[in-house]
Amino acid sequence: MSIEWYIVLSSLLFATGAIGILLRRSPIVILLCLELMLNAGNLALVAFSRMVGNEQGQVFALVVMVVAACEVVVGMGLIVAIFRRKLPLDVDELTELRG
Amino acid sequence: MEAVLFFVAALGALGGAIGVVAMRNPFYSVLALIVHLFSLAVLFLLLSSAFLAAAQVVVYAGAVMVLYVFVVAYVGGGEESAWEPIPGQRLFAPLLGLALLIELAIAVLASSLLALGTDGPDVKAGFGDPASIGYLLLEKFLVPFEASSILLLLAAVGAIVLAQRRREAAG
Numbered sequence: 352m353s354i355e356w357y358i359v360l361s362s363l364l365f366a367t368g369a370i371g372i373l374l375r376r377s378p379i380v381i382l383l384c385l386e387l388m389l390n391a392g393n394l395a396l397v398a399f400s401r402m403v404g405n406e407q408g409q410v411f412a413l414v415v416m417v418v419a420a421c422e423v424v425v426g427m428g429l430i431v432a433i434f435r436r437k438l439p440l441d442v443d444e445l446t447e448l449r450g
Numbered sequence: 451m452e453a454v455l456f457f458v459a460a461l462g463a464l465g466g467a468i469g470v471v472a473m474r475n476p477f478y479s480v481l482a483l484i485v486h487l488f489s490l491a492v493l494f495l496l497l498s499s500a501f502l503a504a505a506q507v508v509v510y511a512g513a514v515m516v517l518y519v520f521v522v523a524y525v526g527g528g529e530e531s532a533w534e535p536i537p538g539q540r541l542f543a544p545l546l547g548l549a550l551l552i553e554l555a556i557a558v559l560a561s562s563l564l565a566l567g568t569d570g571p572d573v574k575a576g577f578g579d580p581a582s583i584g585y586l587l588l589e590k591f592l593v594p595f596e597a598s599s600i601l602l603l604l605a606a607v608g609a610i611v612l613a614q615r616r617r618e619a620a621g
Binding site for chain 2: 352353354355356357358359360362363364365366367368369370371373374375377379380382383384386387390393394397398400401402403404406407409410412413414416417418419420421422423424425427428429430431432434435440443
């Protein structure tokens with residue numbers, strides 16, 4: 352398969368993730384959509400690494416996976432903390448920091 | 451054969467992504483994301499990056515998704531209400547996403563990438579196997595490797611601090 356197909360698929364996945372972040376209000380689903388966007392970026396990185404013919408892009412993608420895992424861990428900690436304080440799990444209702 | 455596999459995996463990835471966005475119950479969104487991640491692992495294999503595909507399945511579809519499932523089960527994945535706090539959100543969000551897609555398409559097409567119409571160079575047999583990735587990580591990218599391990603440690607400590615039970619005196 353030609354590399355451009357992977358790039359097209361990666362842009363489609365990125366746009367889908369962005370639509371999800373704009374559309375959904377549950378913080379869990381917003382984190383899931385963030386994962387979609389990070390994975391779209393990973394797919395583009397791996398495709399470009401194959402196009403150039405060296406593996407450095409794959410190491411970059413591996414680091415992106417580590418960062419995504421950290422983001423999930425901290426995000427889940429925040430969601431559990433929000434839940435413990437009996438606050439609503441809805442990003443439009445968590446407006447305490449609004450000026 | 452390769453084209454068939456690509457289109458099956460691409461459909462799985464795209465269907466999983468749309469499932470994540472469209473499912474009203476967060477639990478089904480997590481399951482759709484697992485489908486998406488497995489399809490991406492197949493795509494990584496097609497791009498001859500075997501180690502990354504294995505890491506994707508083990509770390510992402512395995513460990514990270516288990517964390518998601520636990521948290522959704524803990525907070526009780528209630529369905530989102532159909533009530534719209536921002537008027538027109540359901541109309542404008544897909545429009546903005548479409549605008550982003552068009553922008554990405556323009557960027558890809560206008561960049562006259564070398565990727566357009568090529569399969570990439572022929573690679574040797576060991577391309578993307580654990581040995582070569584490990585060699586790169588420990589020889590060339592040692593500082594980013596150590597930095598990411600410190601980041602993982604910080605994230606683990608941060609999650610414990612965030613999610614711990616508050617003491618009565620502190621509150």
